[in-house]
Amino acid sequence: MNVLFALYFCTQIRKWEKEMNKKMENDLTKGNVAKQLIRYAVPLVMTSFMQSLYSLVDILIAGNFIGSTGISAINNSSQVILLITKIAVGITQGGNIMIGQYFGASDEKRKKDAVGTLTMLSVLLGILSMVTFFVGAEWILIKLKAPALEEAVTYLKICAIGLGFVWLYNALSGILRAMGNSKMPMQCIMVSTCVNIVLDIVFVAFFSMGTKGAALATVISQGVSCIVALIFLLRHKESFAFTKDSMGMKAHEIKMIFRLGIPSAIQMTIAGISWLFVTYLINQYGVDVSAGNGVSIKIKDICQLFLSAMSLAASTMVAQNLGAKKYDRVMAVVNTAIGISLVMAVATIVICQLFAPVMVGFFTQNEAAAAAASLNLRIEIFGQIFYAIFMIYNALSIGAGQSEFAMFNSFMNCIVVRVALCYAFNKIWGVTGIYIACMVATSISVPIGWWYAKSNRWKRNLLIK
DSSP, X not given: OHHHHHHHHHHHHHHHHHHHHHOSOOOTTSSOXXXXXXXXXXXXXXXXXXXXXXXXXXXXXHHHHTOHHHHHHXXXXXXXXXXXXXXXXXXXXXXXHXXXXXXXXXXXXXXXXXXXXXXXXXXXXXXXXXXXXXXXXXXXXXXXXXXXXXXXXXXXXXXXXXXXHHHHHHHHHHHHHHTTOOHHHHHHHHHHHHHHHHHHIIIIIITOOHHHHHHHHHHHHHHHHHHHHHHHHHHTTTTTTOOGGGOSOOHHHHHHHHHHHHHHXXXXXXXXXXXXXXXXXXXXXXXXXXXXXXXXXXXXXXXXXXXXXXXXXXXXXXXHHHHTTOHHHHHHHHHHHHHHHHHHHHHHHHHHHHHHHHHHHTTXXXXXXXXHHHHHHXXXXXXXXXXXXXXXXXXXXXXXXXXXXXXXXXXXXXXXXXXXXXHHHHHHHTHHHHHHHHHHHGGGHHHHHHHHHHHTGGGSOSSOO
């Protein structure tokens, strides 16, 4: 089986290389806006879907072979790992936007410096993250009041080892996406997801390794995606400025990565912290409700894949078009992305209202956990309407190199509104009130985003003068 997989893997690599040799980069400053958005976003949707399968498959296998304690342990640990992953995505997105603007402006020297700096900086931050979360795993989960503590600590410590892969992969993926190549990151994740599914079944179902096996499958799979992306960039190093002499850290580029990336990282961290607070409140209702929350989160993550991908696509298109100083096209990108996202949000809401119990049933047969998950899903899914709008406005600010606006906007809905409402509604309506608060919270960011777009502040470009 391993030999056959290796042969298939090598065949696919050669096939992808032939395809990508035809066109390494993608100029998003030309052509029909809707077609470019969709063409660029579809691989991102697939990439996000495959990435979400990492923990989704863990939850699915745990629900069927370990039980509610396994789901609860993985969910609590995954929330912590997701937090550091969001920081990695935010910081590397700073490099992504910087490279995208240099690409749009045809500034080859600065593009090369940015590529090398982003790569090496991510390696260092990845090592730091591995050590920090491995050492602090038990303390963090105790503070979260995780119901299945021992299993949760085991899962978190093993997954912490994979954080180095998470940082480096996001950097490599950011380099590819900045130059319009969203297909290769998708293909990397497709391979690693297949590895994750196979290893989950082998480690958990056949070898009965429990949450330890699920964590090992995740880390190995993350390593695969990172290695595949690295091999591809090394094979095409000239096209992506991924050369040996570019592998260094330039002070100016580090400053710009942090200037653009830290607000994005804080924005995503704020969201992660608010969800940790929600998890903390829900954990107090017992292991079944905690498990139901874990199931609902995974389903909602899948439902939001298209919106997240459209936001990423919009931010890259905005960056390239601002680099080329095509301001009218920037707003066309924003308006088109919002329209497409709203259509997908409505479709998602309808599907979840009709089939919530069916979707939940794939993850757990525990009636109490399934009931909690279905209720959570049916209430919170209405928030997709607000996500569809404000995430695109945030993409405008991120693409413009003004990610501090996205940070502020997220702070408003995640901390000022979500945390406050969850605390208040929990006192009034219990766990149902928490679900309602999470659904309503994001609405505050819609008018704020609309004001930002109308103010034309996004034209005050930080990088390309």
